[in-house]
Amino acid sequence: MSQAFLSQPTAIMPLLPYLIPLLLQFSSSFLITSAYFPPNKYFLNCGSESDVTFGGTRKFIGDAKPGPWSINPGKSKPVRNETNIPKSINEIYHTARVYNQPTWYVFESINQNSTYVVRLHFLALTSQSFLQARFNVSASNGFQLLSKFSIQSSDLSTPIVKEFAFELKKGVFGIQFCPHESSLAFVNAIEVFEAPEAFKPESGFAVSPQLNTNDNFTYMITSEAFQAVYRCIYIYMLDRYCNENEEMILVYEYMAGGTLKDYLYGSKIHDHLPLSWKQRLQICIDAAKGLDYLHIGSTFGVIIHRDIKTTNILLDKDNNAKVADFGISKAGVPDAKALDATVKGTFGYLDPEYLNTFQLTEKSDVYSFGVVLFEVLSARPPIVKTLPSEQINLADWAILCKKRGEIEKVIDPFLVGTIEANSLRKFVEIAEKCVDEVGANRPSMHDVVYDLELALQFQFTPVDGGKGYEGSTTIVDASWDIDSGILDRIRSRGLDDSVVYEDSTTINARELVEEFKIDCAR
Incomplete structure (x- = not known):
């Protein structure tokens, strides 16, 4: 069997108007300024007990503090880097939370049905373990946000911010970090907040931000982001297609089983x-x-x-x-x-x-x-x-x-x-x-x-x-x-936390001790 399924183009043509947006490059952009104060929000400074102000307006709460969120199953390590971070890098990137097993961040009070923006912040903190980290990130509403994500090919002196926007319903919302095979997962900061009315689209989408020095964010819709949000993990997805001259080909993800x-x-x-x-x-x-x-x-x-x-x-x-x-x-x-x-x-x-x-x-x-x-x-x-x-x-x-x-x-x-x-x-x-x-x-x-x-x-x-x-x-x-x-x-209807994973990997303690002050495992 080939590494991707090819299907007759005519079989999927009725749904192409719905699938093509996954693969198009858009030039539309949205602007959210620092003057916006979201009514429903979570700003978390991961791996820390301290609060940090970012951009002069947003206060990130240390996730080690008690609050309307939880970390399940709770086995993770907060890490801090005291050296080698330029002064221009905000303090939210000085700490991170590290996981060696699938772990949920659970936000317990999404107050109303609306469009929400989810931001995930990443910086390597110069640790070799972080550079080798590879992991998936998914949301409890069925979307896979990141697949086999790694920062190895990125500029290690610049934070990486991944953004998504989609409809959420009132109640509990979760984000899962799942290490790939024997690797690690980590995150420096998380934002979940209700988008302003002018920013809300007619349908779900993901956004890629460009950071500016005045703390304004310019958002460009990209084809990669579109695929991330629309890629429901229980639906067999169109990966790419060709409709050029008389060549019409549909390529799907490979399902080995x-x-x-x-x-x-x-x-x-x-x-x-x-x-x-x-x-x-x-x-x-x-x-x-x-x-x-x-x-x-x-x-x-x-x-x-x-x-x-x-x-x-x-x-x-x-x-x-x-x-x-x-x-x-x-x-x-x-x-x-x-x-x-x-x-x-x-x-x-x-x-x-x-x-x-x-x-x-x-x-x-x-x-x-x-x-x-x-x-x-x-x-x-x-x-x-x-x-x-x-x-x-x-x-x-x-x-x-x-x-x-x-x-x-x-x-x-x-x-x-x-x-x-x-x-x-x-x-x-x-x-x-x-x-x-x-x-x-x-x-x-x-x-x-x-x-x-x-x-x-x-x-x-x-x-x-x-x-x-x-x-x-x-x-x-x-x-x-x-x-x-x-x-x-029996557990109540909600996030799927029924499977308890045994620790299959261990963090390289000697390496982390040399570069970080490791807090007690939460």
Whole structure:
């Protein structure tokens, strides 16, 4: 397989008006002056207990102080450089916070729905460890802000400021710093503030600043920044394209794992271990988040995929999933009175309501995703014409088995004995709701994401002595109501902090001691 997927240009042409802005160079610019005082703001001086004034107007609070923010899981090191920094460099660049495992900065009170600007400040502080740092930065709203970011090729005497602007909803917002492989991550200062009205665009974008001595900032929209903000980590993205003369080529990011179907009953079942239940749940969660973004998170409004299936869910080398293939997708809120005379989709995944009424809604994607869930549970295609009549359609067969108390007949034999009973019950309940014949009765993808995460938590929080599903109808016939007591022991909906990472690397202490005064780990 080549290092990038190439697709037929005609397949994606309907969505090119939405994707081309990712790749264009813009000359528009915006100006925010020091006279602007944002009503909702966080200015953090990272790795410090001291407050610093920057530009004469913005007060950066030491992140080691208590405040309406937190650092999770909390394992990081504040560092300070006392020498080798020019006097012209502001004091916010004299300290930094260093991480050797994925860590969230959590901002606990975004006060209102609005466009917010996020600024990340970086300076190497002359440390060799900093020069070798390589890391990713992502936001809790699904955007990957920086990928394999490094300062090695930059002017080490000049601060680097990365800026992004996008819509945030009232509530909790998080920024995650994730070291790449065995490297480190760091940040000197963070700003999150509500943008002024004149600065707010009609859709999300990222900005690249140019620092001026009078503390005014001139912002240029760039193609690289555009890609960063629009690159939802659960959507398989167009990387570049060619439309020159008669040459029309689309180039996509490389997904080394191939399709989900390959791992369930396709080409990879002979040379790979079957996916575990935990892996299958996480893949479903990733794909559901991608669909949820299309339905409610995109700045283009509702996007209906229309062809959700296991061959359109791609996996990378670590089995992270992304939703792919938007060749027959539709953008915009569907007109309830409009009829789609040309029904499109894949047999076995098609919403029967859409098939009968010719009315396409986002709930048609929900139905298809319900079929995918049963496919993940059973590791068989949605339609198998050689089986007995009641087993030909997977969704119908699974619901029938559930009603009979024989759900074990649907489960992939590899999974028998590995699924916690409540996790199985929750999963089947979600899938059954998704394939309801009446679209209005189906859940939103946002609710599907939440319920799948709950099913994953049930897998790791055994109930009734931790008895797993072993194929006995005793468990299957039991009440399908989840023990309400367990809900108190499950984290609430919010940032995904369920995975605790063990320290896999250590900071070079001797090197840091020589150049820094290292505070106690927070």
